[in-house]
Amino acid sequence: MNEKKCSFKLIGYELRNINGNFMTHFFGIVFPNIMSLILAQTVGSQVPDGMRQQTVTSIMLSMSLVIPMAIMLLGYGCIYSQEVERGIPLRMQLFGFEERVVMAAKVAAHVIFMTVALVIFGVFQLLFMDVSRPRFASLLCLLVSLYLIGVFLLIIAHSLANLFRRFSVTFGVSMILYFGLMILTGMMGIRTEQLPEALRRAARTLPMTYVSNDFIDFWQGGSYNYMPLLQSFLFLGAMSGILLLFSLHRSRRVLR
Numbered sequence: 001m002n003e004k005k006c007s008f009k010l011i012g013y014e015l016r017n018i019n020g021n022f023m024t025h026f027f028g029i030v031f032p033n034i035m036s037l038i039l040a041q042t043v044g045s046q047v048p049d050g051m052r053q054q055t056v057t058s059i060m061l062s063m064s065l066v067i068p069m070a071i072m073l074l075g076y077g078c079i080y081s082q083e084v085e086r087g088i089p090l091r092m093q094l095f096g097f098e099e100r101v102v103m104a105a106k107v108a109a110h111v112i113f114m115t116v117a118l119v120i121f122g123v124f125q126l127l128f129m130d131v132s133r134p135r136f137a138s139l140l141c142l143l144v145s146l147y148l149i150g151v152f153l154l155i156i157a158h159s160l161a162n163l164f165r166r167f168s169v170t171f172g173v174s175m176i177l178y179f180g181l182m183i184l185t186g187m188m189g190i191r192t193e194q195l196p197e198a199l200r201r202a203a204r205t206l207p208m209t210y211v212s213n214d215f216i217d218f219w220q221g222g223s224y225n226y227m228p229l230l231q232s233f234l235f236l237g238a239m240s241g242i243l244l245l246f247s248l249h250r251s252r253r254v255l256r
Contacts, residue, residue: 014109024075068150
């Protein structure tokens with residue numbers, strides 16, 4: 001049987017799968033916009049007028065992280081774990097769709113959906129939020145960071161689904177990771193500096209911490225030390241790569 005290639009039809013099939021998942025739409029599109037509006041009105045009203053715009057901008061930066069975390073970690077994990085549980089990846093291979101081809105289509109579809117979610121989020125911020133306008137370099141740095149975080153989280157979700165091979169377990173672990181990351185990186189109302197020292201050290205290994213806490217400092221200009229951010233990306237990439245290799249090894253043993 002001829003090996004199938006990644007095509008627009010296959011990507012469209014994966015996009016339809018995403019559209020059938022309510023959680024991806026709610027947590028990836030609705031939730032960050034609603035939370036940014038609520039936090040801007042509650043927290044923003046408690047700061048002096050001169051600091052309100054900076055506070056609202058900081059909230060926007062933190063809520064932008066919800067989009068890759070919800071779509072790539074929760075959304076992808078839910079969809080793919082259900083497919084693994086039903087044996088769909090194995091059936092796809094029997095019909096000539098190699099795993100790398102299907103994976104490429106899934107990544108492309110989720111990147112497209114994440115792009116749509118980011119556009120909606122950006123338009124919402126411009127229309128309803130008093131955020132400061134960034135430099136182009138700062139905006140580009142934010143977008144690159146969000147997409148890199150999204151890809152690494154997707155790899156983690158893919159690995160968890162292959163390891164546990166059950167939707168319920170994968171979903172539970174993904175939710176724990178989701179809220180754990182939000183707490184560690186200062187997205188739940190508790191700043192990273194307020195956490196115990198051990199948790200602060202763990203938070204400094206995650207790029208989400210720097211986006212949530214540091215990007216406001218150079219959003220409109222100024223210098224920034226990118227080295228800790230780059231090191232955190234290397235760490236997250238290494239961890240996701242190791243987890244992927246371990247899950248692939250485990251999957252091969254299960255299929256034997």
